[in-house]
Amino acid sequence: xxxxxxxxxxxxxxxxxxxxxxxxxSINKIAQKGFLTQxxxxxxxxxxxxxxxxxxxxxxxxxxxITLVDFFYDPLFQDxxxxxxx
Numbered sequence: 001x002x003x004x005x006x007x008x009x010x011x012x013x014x015x016x017x018x019x020x021x022x023x024x025x026s027i028n029k030i031a032q033k034g035f036l037t038q039x040x041x042x043x044x045x046x047x048x049x050x051x052x053x054x055x056x057x058x059x060x061x062x063x064x065x066i067t068l069v070d071f072f073y074d075p076l077f078q079d080x081x082x083x084x085x086x
Contacts, residue, residue, distance in 0.1 A: 011076045013047040034063025
């Protein structure tokens with residue numbers, strides 16, 4: 001069974017990549033606009049940031065010019081099985 005941190009990390013990374021494609025932007029641009037290091041955003045977007053802080057996700061959203069609600073309003077998060085997260 002996959003750990004909850006891994007499931008969430010993969011979902012968050014997938015969402016960042018999807019939004020980058022939709023907004024025609026890069027990890028570097030998100031980092032710059034969100035006042036984060038490129039390394040931080042790269043780690044999260046590669047699934048290595050196992051448990052990013054809420055503040056970091058808010059800054060990523062700022063860099064994408066979306067709200068946190070917009071970020072999580074996606075089937076990736078709506079379809080998460082709660083049993084895997086416990």
